[in-house]
Amino acid sequence: MSIFHIPAYTDNYIWVIQSGNDISLIDPGEAKPVLDVIKNLDLNLIDILLTHHHFDHVGGTTELKKIMSGKVYGPKGNIEGIDVHVSEDDKVETLGYKFSVIETPGHTLDHISYVESDHKIIFCGDTLFSAGCGRIFEGTYEQMHSSIQKINHLDPDTLIYCAHEYTESNLAFVCSEIDNEFIANYTDNLKKSLADGEISIPTKLSLERKINPFLLEILPSDLKGLEDIEKFSELRNRKDNF
Numbered sequence: 001m002s003i004f005h006i007p008a009y010t011d012n013y014i015w016v017i018q019s020g021n022d023i024s025l026i027d028p029g030e031a032k033p034v035l036d037v038i039k040n041l042d043l044n045l046i047d048i049l050l051t052h053h054h055f056d057h058v059g060g061t062t063e064l065k066k067i068m069s070g071k072v073y074g075p076k077g078n079i080e081g082i083d084v085h086v087s088e089d090d091k092v093e094t095l096g097y098k099f100s101v102i103e104t105p106g107h108t109l110d111h112i113s114y115v116e117s118d119h120k121i122i123f124c125g126d127t128l129f130s131a132g133c134g135r136i137f138e139g140t141y142e143q144m145h146s147s148i149q150k151i152n153h154l155d156p157d158t159l160i161y162c163a164h165e166y167t168e169s170n171l172a173f174v175c176s177e178i179d180n181e182f183i184a185n186y187t188d189n190l191k192k193s194l195a196d197g198e199i200s201i202p203t204k205l206s207l208e209r210k211i212n213p214f215l216l217e218i219l220p221s222d223l224k225g226l227e228d229i230e231k232f233s234e235l236r237n238r239k240d241n242f
């Protein structure tokens with residue numbers, strides 16, 4: 001079994017779980033790039049897992065449904081094409097992976113993430129990014145903070161598969177707020193690897209604790225005396241205005 005990505009739009013990643021010739025998808029925002037890969041590699045599409053209703057995550061679903069043999073899983077609400085609505089603690093099995101659903105509202109109210117404890121992976125959509133987090137469009141700061149802390153409580157070796165390549169711009173914000181040699185070195189190395197055509201995802205929770213202030217493990221020095229929710233809200237506001 002393996003996991004790879006299909007690029008979509010300008011900076012989206014559609015994640016693909018593969019077992020033999022079978023694949024399942026997380027957040028196919030577009031059908032065309034997926035259909036091309038399926039054709040070129042002679043693959044069978046089994047299941048689709050959706051994290052939230054934004055078009056760049058669900059836009060390819062109805063077209064891909066025409067060629068898939070399994071089910072579309074996603075949050076409660078009115079996303080077109082969902083066969084099985086899932087919520088906190090529900091299980092989703094696909095291609096030998098056993099996911100538990102965790103609700104991670106904040107970016108949107110319907111946002112869910114898929115955790116696989118045996119393989120130590122999470123597909124978290126637009127909740128946590130490398131060195132950043134999703135914008136709060138529908139939920140509250142409290143919801144987003146608590147969703148991110150749910151992820152922060154996973155095994156530190158958990159690989160985090162988020163849906164966008166925002167890491168470099170996120171690190172520019174972090175470096176502007178926190179003077180830290182590890183983060184500065186990580187940023188330099190990342191720029192080189194991105195320039196070489198590599199991607200920064202998946203990231204690992206243990207790494208994020210060192211480079212991502214939204215987990216509240218590292219902080220700008222002027223925020224250290226505040227309550228956690230104040231730290232988080234101030235960080236999110238500063239990033240929104242960066």
Ligand SMILES: [Zn+2]
Nearest residue numbers: 052054107126
């Ligand atoms: Zn989104």
